[in-house]
């Protein structure tokens with residue numbers, strides 16, 4: 001038995017909406033496109049599911065209605081120009097982190113617009129460190145954008161490291177410059193001692209949600225807690241990265257740290273005084289998203 005695609009999507013949308021899924025229509029369409037093996041934009045051309053496809057779609061919609069993340073169902077996420085495999089045990093990269101990657105990839109342009117005394121020397125061989133790399137999102141997006149950079153990804157969770165290594169291998173296979181994966185505590189200088197004083201760009205999307213913050217079921221049940229929560233005020237890991245950065249960065253090197261939208265001034269205050277050019281950056285909706293600074 002086959003099923004018409006459009007009515008099936010309408011029914012799935014209603015089911016997901018009833019389960020309080022945030023974007024029910026989008027998710028229903030993306031799952032239908034996944035089952036049909038077509039891009040979402042081609043769904044308008046689809047008429048029927050086969051019987052097997054209809055059953056697969058119904059099963060996926062049921063799991064999404066039970067608040068399994070969409071990305072765990074499709075097994076991948078597009079981030080910063082690259083496709084990454086994701087699933088249980090690893091944090092799902094978020095679109096807001098692309099803002100930090102955008103900022104980082106523009107650093108060379110920023111340098112070109114500054115007076116010669118302030119130009120950061122970020123030619124071939126620039127060292128980029130991604131602390132708490134998860135699936136490898138920031139590190140692999142940077143390696144894709146800057147093929148001549150030396151990108152290092154640091155992660156301590158064994159489950160996340162398995163995804164990170166898989167994604168790093170896939171990007172290498174796709175032709176991107178290979179990254180270096182380091183297993184260990186990113187807040188311990190011993191883990192990254194080899195790059196002490198040599199880092200041009202220190203990037204991190206660390207766990208930063210204050211412990212008592214309510215989060216939706218997709219996060220509570222499927223993102224690893226150690227990837228999300230950052231202590232009572234959310235700043236436990238960030239404080240350590242701010243201190244560590246002074247040892248890791250070369251003079252003039254830059255740090256960018258993503259943080260909670262409640263950290264409007266908290267991270268910039270930690271950076272100011274110890275670094276120069278401390279600045280907080282907002283997303284398009286005006287929410288505080290990440291803060292940056294330079295090592296004096």
Ligand SMILES: C[S@@+](CC[C@H](N)C(=O)[O-])C[C@H]1O[C@@H](n2cnc3c(N)ncnc32)[C@H](O)[C@@H]1O
Nearest residue numbers: 091093132133134137155156157185186205227
């Ligand atoms: C919010 S997730 C971000 C992952 C990835 N950078 C991204 O943007 O999708 C934070 C990551 O930091 C890792 N992590 C937390 N504390 C760490 C530590 N002390 N050392 C190394 N990794 C850590 C977690 O396992 C998790 O993968």
